[in-house]
Amino acid sequence: MKPIYNKNVNLIGWLDSSNNIWNTSMKWIGFIRHNYIFDKHSIYIGYYNGCFVDENGRPFGWIPGQQIDGMLPPLTPLTPLTPLTPLTPLTPLTPLTPLTPLTPLSGWSNKLSF
Numbered sequence: 427m428k429p430i431y432n433k434n435v436n437l438i439g440w441l442d443s444s445n446n447i448w449n450t451s452m453k454w455i456g457f458i459r460h461n462y463i464f465d466k467h468s469i470y471i472g473y474y475n476g477c478f479v480d481e482n483g484r485p486f487g488w489i490p491g492q493q494i495d496g497m498l499p500p501l502t503p504l505t506p507l508t509p510l511t512p513l514t515p516l517t518p519l520t521p522l523t524p525l526t527p528l529t530p531l532s533g534w535s536n537k538l539s540f
Contacts, residue, residue, distance in 0.1 A: 427518045430478065430487045433534040435526050438487060446512050454511055462503040466511070473500040479535070486535035490524045496532025
């Protein structure tokens with residue numbers, strides 16, 4: 427499980443090895459397919475390029491050790507089949523808080539957070 431932080435270095439969720447996204451209460455909230463981020467109802471919300479960006483290409487979440495970059499707005503993907511709800515994993519230990527990242531050139535997303 428990899429911790430996901432917002433621009434204020436608040437833990438907002440977890441990314442598991444199957445590309446499922448969990449909130450801090452360990453409720454399944456979404457998934458990543460072919461680098462596109464969908465909520466648990468298969469609604470497109472953004473793109474994963476090492477960090478989580480909204481449909482405008484602005485970051486809203488990041489994983490320590492990954493570069494935080496905005497991008498051009500990604501193409502809207504086809505809607506995938508909604509996967510079965512995965513089994514809830516054990517709650518990971520709270521990680522050490524990383525240093526506050528620099529603001530990306532594109533700025534942070536004002537639209538999304540978990």
